[in-house]
Amino acid sequence: MLAPVRRGPGDGHDLVTVPTRIGLEAVDLLRLGEGPGPVLYDATGETLGFLVPQGTTERWEVPGSACVPTAGPAAGGEGRPPVNGTGWLIAPERAAATTTCPDRLREALRRAGRTLAALDRCRH
Template identity: 35%
Template sequence: MARTGAEAAIVWLASVAPDPRACRREWERNPKGMALLPAGRLWDVLLVPGELGYPTLDVLTRLLDRPGPVLADFGASRMGFFVPPGTAARWVGTGIRGVGDGTWIVVPRPGSTVGGARWLIPPDGSGTLTDATLLELALHEAAAARGARGGG
């Protein structure tokens, strides 16, 4: 039986949990729930201030049919771009925090619309991530556009 996008995403995300079945069960019981998942196995996350993250996402969606998963936190003050594992250890960028091997991140259940963190671009279960080099170029373009408008 083929899985829906949200079901495939749940399986993919939960696969990094210490107990993937327990993570999936918890999300089944509480569809609006969150899980604390380890980064650095299937993905890293680059946390970007929202005022730069949204324009960066606009650039990415012009360049790609589908960027990798993107989270936003309470009030959209920060956004998290899912990138290949190892990116956080190599990333150098002012105001951008890398979440990688040895760190954990709160992740909402795919398909959930309520909670402190929400998916702007949910995972599709295929493992699609945003290429770090392309993300860096999009960040530069977004920052330059903000600067030209007097926003930075």
């Protein structure tokens, strides 16, 4: 998982990280609506990170995910992601918004989990 970064008041966004499989399904579900904000992938390919509004960390309680603060703007200089060791799955300039709505993300993750659980049951 991506590590939290210290920041000052008013700096940055929060980052919700999830396993890649559920994250990709959630991205697809979010695209059916308004679309997600910027989305990161980590260097190992194990997690995706959704940029959400600052303050989400204090009220994020979704099993199988983590929410941590990030420092600075959504994109560092020259379009670099705000977290070392990551790349853009959906870069800020291609995202539907500057962040993903936490309520929409929460619902997309729940739906994605149900969908993937149903697929897993069908395979057995």
